[in-house]
Amino acid sequence: MARAIARDHGGNVVLVARRKERLEALCEELRTRHGVQAASIVADLSRPEDVERVFAEATRERVLHGAILNAGVTYWGEAMKLDWDAFQALLNTNVTSMVRLSSLLLPHLIEQAGGARGGAAGLMLISSVAAFIPVPYQAAYSGTKAFILSYGQALAQELRHTGVSVTVFAPGGITTELLENSGLSRRFKAGDLGMMTAAQCATHAVRAFVQRKELSVPGLLNQTLALASRLLPRGLLAQRTAAMYRPGH
Ligand SMILES: NC(=O)c1ccc[n+]([C@@H]2O[C@H](COP(=O)([O-])OP(=O)(O)OC[C@H]3O[C@@H](n4cnc5c(N)ncnc54)[C@H](OP(=O)(O)O)[C@@H]3O)[C@@H](O)[C@H]2O)c1
Structure with missing residues (x-):
């Protein structure tokens, strides 16, 4: 991006x-x-003190017109086997740092967008298609991404008249280190249906950000999944998804 x-x-x-x-x-x-x-x-955004420092350093003698909160980690496996410290790090990185940074950044962005300058500013939060569907064996991750979707869309409404746009970007599979680090690259590979490269996905994301979209899901397959989540029972979707994500087969 x-x-x-x-x-x-x-x-x-x-x-x-x-x-x-x-x-x-x-x-x-x-x-x-x-x-x-x-x-x-x-900075390590799983550490609250680093999150505060990031805001202070990023805005010291500098004006920001936009912020993209993208850092995220996942865990692939049975939820009950997720180590507690690893869960805390996942929650801190994906959710807590995002909320804290949003709260710190928004007054700064509102100031840039408002006043006599009449400018504009934007915040983009990176969620996932995993926000729309409960993903077994990525239970904690999909929960954090659902939080971001809900939080971001709600925030967009609260900020409607401030000149600051809030974009939630929800991609599907991307061939990045996240898949390598979690082992998911053994299941989902470059060239598989719906998989994007980081560069392709980034182009979609930045376009959505610049166009001040409130929600953007890149790619036809991902858009279909997002739509299916509104039309089909969540239990059925979770059951189907479990078959795709169950480790060890
Ligand atoms: N890959 C997918 O299939 C996929 C699908 C949907 C959504 N997403 C979302 O897209 C976003 C980016 O993921 P990605 O696939 O590009 O993963 P990635 O290749 O692992 O990149 C994650 C980025 O976040 C940084 N990061 C991770 N943990 C951090 C921490 N504790 N503190 C500071 N920086 C941290 C990483 O840099 P350092 O490691 O150097 O800190 C890296 O720049 C995530 O929010 C992810 O949930 C990914």
């Missing part, structure tokens, strides 16, 4: 993640290839 913002919109970016070398390499790439300003903040 940082690449798409710099390449397609000439946007300056502040990037946040845990791995310093990767952040710095990407910043350098964006500066040389696209001539934008790029800064990085190394």
Whole structure:
């Protein structure tokens, strides 16, 4: 998404993640290839103190016009076997940091959007198709993504007259490290029906953000799944999904 913002919109970016070398390499790439300003903040968003620091550093002597809260982790396996510390880290990363950062960022974004300048600002929260359907063997993850969907869509209404858009982006399978780290890459592979590359998905996401969409689901298969979740019983969908996600077969 940082690449798409710099390449397609000439946007300056502040990037946040845990791995310093990767952040710095990407910043350098964006500066040389696209001539934008790029800064990085190394932080672990599962740690509340890091979340506070990210906001302080990102807004120190700098004005933000948009924020994309994308960091997320998953666990694939039986919910009762999810280690408690790992669950806390998942919840902190996917939910708590997102709510805290949203609460800290929104007054800043409202200020940029409002007043005499009459500008606009935006917040985008990254959810998942797993928000629409209970996903057995990704129970905690799909729960966090359902939270984000509900929270983000509610927030969009609360902020309607502020000039700040809230976009919830809910992709399906993307071939990224998230699948590698969870083992899901053994089940879902590049080229499978509906799977996207990170670059494809990022293009959709940034377009939705710029167009200030309230909810965006990229790709026909994912849109069909989102629609099915409104038409079919959730229990039936969960049963079908269980067969796809059950580990060890
Ligand atoms: N891949 C999929 O199939 C899929 C489908 C639907 C939705 N999504 C959602 O898309 C978002 C991005 O996922 P992805 O697939 O691109 O995963 P990814 O390749 O693992 O990337 C996750 C990004 O978040 C950062 N991150 C993870 N934990 C962090 C932490 N505790 N503190 C700070 N940064 C952290 C990672 O950098 P560091 O590791 O360096 O910190 C990385 O930049 C997530 O919210 C995910 O739920 C993914």
